[in-house]
Amino acid sequence: MLAAHVLSEHADVTVIERDTLPTIPHGRRGTPQDRHTHVLVSGGARALDSLMPSLTAEVTARGARHIPLPTDYLQHSAGGWLRRLPEMQYILGCSRPLLEWAIRDRLRRNTAVVIREDTDAVGLTTEHGRVTGARIQDRATGKAELLHAALVVDATGRTSHLGQWLTELSMAPIPEVAIDPRLFYATRIYRAPKLVSTRFPAVNIQADPDAPQGRRSGLLMPIEDGLWSVTMTGSRGNEPGTSADKFIAAARRLPHPVIADLLDAAEPLGPAAGFRPDANRKKLLTRGATPPGLLVIGDAATVFNPVYGHGMAVAALGAVALRDELIRYGLNPQHTWKIQRKISAAGDTAWRMATSQDLLYTSTTGSSGRLFGVRLQHRFQQRLARAGTDAIAAASLAVYTLSEPVSRLGAPRVLLDALRGGPQELHAEPPFTSTERQVFG
Ligand SMILES: Cc1cc2nc3c(=O)[nH]c(=O)nc-3n(C[C@H](O)[C@H](O)[C@H](O)COP(=O)(O)OP(=O)(O)OC[C@H]3O[C@@H](n4cnc5c(N)ncnc54)[C@H](O)[C@@H]3O)c2cc1C
Structure with missing residues (x-):
């Protein structure tokens, strides 16, 4: 189109x-x-607006959520929950x-x-x-x-x-x-509980390449009309089920149960859909x-x-x-x-990010010629995550949202922080505000 x-x-x-x-x-x-x-990451949203001016504003006026990163994006990666910082990038949360x-x-x-x-x-x-x-x-x-x-x-x-x-x-x-990461996806739409404000954050529980139980991740994304679009992902042997019980069970098996707890308070709308991308x-x-x-x-x-x-x-x-x-x-x-x-x-940039991350999982098939470089890069990313300064967060989000090329991670400020910074303090529990926490009753 x-x-x-x-x-x-x-x-x-x-x-x-x-x-x-x-x-x-x-x-x-x-x-x-x-x-x-x-989700539409901000680099893509800006590209879209440059082709069709104000398109994302129009979609937002129809209920799509502008989700500031990392402010309203609670992210669990290996070791705990990342800090919430003022907006650096954003994603657009709406149904496809x-x-x-x-x-x-x-x-x-x-x-x-x-x-x-x-x-x-x-x-x-x-x-x-x-x-x-x-x-x-x-x-x-x-x-x-x-x-x-x-x-x-x-x-x-x-x-x-x-x-x-x-x-x-x-x-x-x-x-x-x-x-091929050989993943299976299951998605279910929920009506968010009444108490949830229109600024309720997205919740992302990332997979950990070093986790012995294999690859599992989950995402709860607020979208238009007070709905949550919730996706569970798992590699072979960890596939989320699409029946009501199995979907919730997959959410409970994630490295943190918060998505399952949130779903307990929400109303499912229709069954979950499955997808096995190739x-x-x-x-x-x-x-x-x-x-x-x-x-x-x-x-x-x-x-x-x-x-x-x-x-x-x-x-x-x-x-x-x-x-x-x-x-x-x-x-x-x-x-x-x-x-x-x-x-x-x-x-x-997207290809490099996706494939170098996927190659860290033993469940992935395909070119292994890059494994040495990929592991080295992973070490560097772990170093960045450990330091976790504001400059590193800004660079990582600029790259993740396709707003800037991967070379942004090689900027002198980022490298210096990677050497000197950290370890950053991670939260053991998701950093909800007291208002957001009311959803748990
Ligand atoms: C489970 C899942 C989750 C995803 N989540 C995200 C996400 O969070 N963020 C994101 O950015 N991307 C996501 N994607 C990827 C996104 O869906 C695609 O990248 C995007 O749709 C690509 O757009 P496209 O126009 O190339 O193809 P499509 O959107 O697939 O459009 C192709 C069009 O071509 C038509 N067509 C196909 N064959 C023919 C034919 N022979 N003759 C006539 N018409 C034909 C189809 O009907 C369709 O209208 C996800 C994909 C999957 C599978």
């Missing part, structure tokens, strides 16, 4: 969408992940259908964009090795059609069939790298591997372990890269590889 919005500055755009798109914020079949907690609907609503008002719903993209057309259009098929009638285009963008998400489409044209599929998966979209006239963006290019909450932000940052590079190169198919290079680079 964001790519279509950007491209409409240069040409008429046709979006091919297999679903019937709801006219209100509502889940749909083509995006089964929309039943799960979706609300955010997607707001973006789509803007796009629907764009007269240069036509959305063809209930239509499958089923392949590509090429001439002399250049992509010249897409093969599409109406889902209701089965009628097939060729759509010619100056540029084709694959934005079909994590189920992209691009490899198959290229193979059908006797072209080499694009090589991929996969690092991997961190990246297409190596190099000049030689990508035919002219084709761009790949969002999850179709790189899929991230959702536990880090970066996929939507990377899609937005990729659309910003697309906007900026189109100004330089236009729609000339000979230059698409240069545009692709920048779109792919927009996901580099």
Whole structure:
């Protein structure tokens, strides 16, 4: 949707969408992940606003929560609960259908964009090795059609069939790298207890790579309409169940039981939904591997372990890269590889973070060639966490929210603090305010 919005500055755009798109914020079949907690980190929120001005303000006016980090984000990592400090970054807490609907609503008002719903993209057309259009098929009638285009963008998400489409044209599929944390997700929506103020914090209990019982984490995210979106995650053998009892049991098994205690006071709305994402998966979209006239963006290019909450932000940052590079190169198919290079680079920080963290767990499969470097980096992160000064918190949050590149962690102030600072004082119990604590009765 964001790519279509950007491209409409240069040409008429046709979006091919297999679903019937709801006219209100509502889940749909083509995006089964929309039943799960979706946070938008501030780097992604700013990117979104630069593409569609005031979009996040509009979503906030409809009830999305602006959650200041680390002020209203209680985080348990190995050893205890981190301090609450004044706002350094933020996340937007809302349901995925609300955010997607707001973006789509803007796009629907764009007269240069036509959305063809209930239509499958089923392949590509090429001439002399250049992509010249897409093969599409109406889902209701089965009628097939060729759509010619100056540029084709694959934005079909994590189920992209691009490899198959290229193979059908006797072209080499694009090589991929996969690092699979083999996690299972379960999410349930709750109505927050009446006593909870509109500023109730998010609660995040992180997994610990050194914990002998394996990988388990949990997130309680306040969203619109006084709801909590609650997600449990576990590796093989630690999978959270989706039945009411098993979901709560998974919350109780986390390194701290506070999420389970909060859920005891809340009202569940509907059953939990499960999801087994396949991997961190990246297409190596190099000049030689990508035919002219084709761009790949969002999850179709790189899929991230959702536990880090970066996929939507990377899609937005990729659309910003697309906007900026189109100004330089236009729609000339000979230059698409240069545009692709920048779109792919927009996901580099998130990819490094997700894969280097996932590789610390023995349950992860995939490239182990980086293990030495990853362990060294982990030592450095442990050192940063131990020191935990305000400068370190600011740098870590800037990187986590994709507001700044990983190199921010190498700033002299951060390195000095890492050497001299700490150990920071961690709380044994979640640092709720007395007002927030009333929720426990
Ligand atoms: C469990 C889970 C939790 C997540 N949590 C977060 C989070 O907290 N924060 C975050 O930033 N990201 C999160 N993500 C990732 C996020 O969902 C994706 O990164 C994001 O949706 C990518 O956007 P996209 O437009 O590339 O793909 P999608 O949003 O998946 O959109 C793809 C679109 O293409 C359509 N389509 C697919 N194939 C075809 C076809 N052949 N023809 C026509 N139409 C087609 C689909 O119907 C859909 O509309 C999570 C993902 C999962 C699985």
